[in-house]
Amino acid sequence: MRRFRDRAEAGRILARELGRYRADPNVVVLALPRGGVPVGFELARALEAPLDVFVVRKLGAPGHEELAIGAIASGGTRVLNEHVVREFGLDEGAIARAAATEQEELERREHAYRGDRGPVEVEGRTVILVDDGLATGATMRAAALALRARNPERLVVAVPVAAAQTCEEFRGDVDEVVCAVTPEPFLAVGAWYQDFSQTSDDEVRDLLERANRDRERAR
Numbered sequence: 001m002r003r004f005r006d007r008a009e010a011g012r013i014l015a016r017e018l019g020r021y022r023a024d025p026n027v028v029v030l031a032l033p034r035g036g037v038p039v040g041f042e043l044a045r046a047l048e049a050p051l052d053v054f055v056v057r058k059l060g061a062p063g064h065e066e067l068a069i070g071a072i073a074s075g076g077t078r079v080l081n082e083h084v085v086r087e088f089g090l091d092e093g094a095i096a097r098a099a100a101t102e103q104e105e106l107e108r109r110e111h112a113y114r115g116d117r118g119p120v121e122v123e124g125r126t127v128i129l130v131d132d133g134l135a136t137g138a139t140m141r142a143a144a145l146a147l148r149a150r151n152p153e154r155l156v157v158a159v160p161v162a163a164a165q166t167c168e169e170f171r172g173d174v175d176e177v178v179c180a181v182t183p184e185p186f187l188a189v190g191a192w193y194q195d196f197s198q199t200s201d202d203e204v205r206d207l208l209e210r211a212n213r214d215r216e217r218a219r
Helices: 007-017 036-047 082-088 092-114 138-148 164-172 201-218
Strands: 027-031 051-053 056-061 064-073 077-080 126-130 154-161 176-181
Touching: 007 036, 007 154, 007 176, 027 036, 036 051, 036 126, 036 154, 036 201, 051 092, 051 201, 056 092, 056 138, 064 082, 064 092, 064 138, 077 138, 092 201, 126 138, 138 154, 138 164, 164 176
Parallel strands: 027 051, 027 126, 126 154, 154 176
Antiparallel strands: 056 064, 064 077
16 A cells, blocks of 8 residues: 555545544544644544544553553543553552653643643544554553543544554444554554654644634634
8 A cells, every 4th residue: 555645644534434424513533642633633624523632641660661551541531451550569559659640741731732722522422533543552542441431422443554453453442443544564653654753742732723713613
């Protein structure tokens, strides 16, 4: 397959796979920052749906921060990998300290992205959770589990590109999985983009503001 030119093109291509959700007032698009936001912006615009971010922060094991013991997400939800927690013998105090550090960064990012706007309501709605791709899917899985706690009516994971096995594994976690392409061999998400440069906080904020302005004008 040819590579996506950039995340914006990937979002437009992904939108073709989700056209059945266009103009449904119950749909909301939530993007994982940072890289998922340019994808989510194009998807939300094509579907005429509101766009918001869903921030997830990995919780690292004390002294082994690269190993995830769980994650925290927007709305105060905490998801733990109980197997790793038991393996390291971590008590609630250690978990709480790790969570407090990441909670500060999560709140900083949410304020940087949204300013004073509150999050989009998801309870009882169809939520399309978007990123720029899935390799292991660990961050997306944490986000999906956290979103479940907020009682959406339907939860859809959607990405432009994914490892086929990861895409398949998600089918038991959510109501629907849409992976536009699943190349073999997969290699890495960035291998399928001509431009995979890092998305900045400023770009995330600007895209959210543009999406919000477009929604206001459309009313």
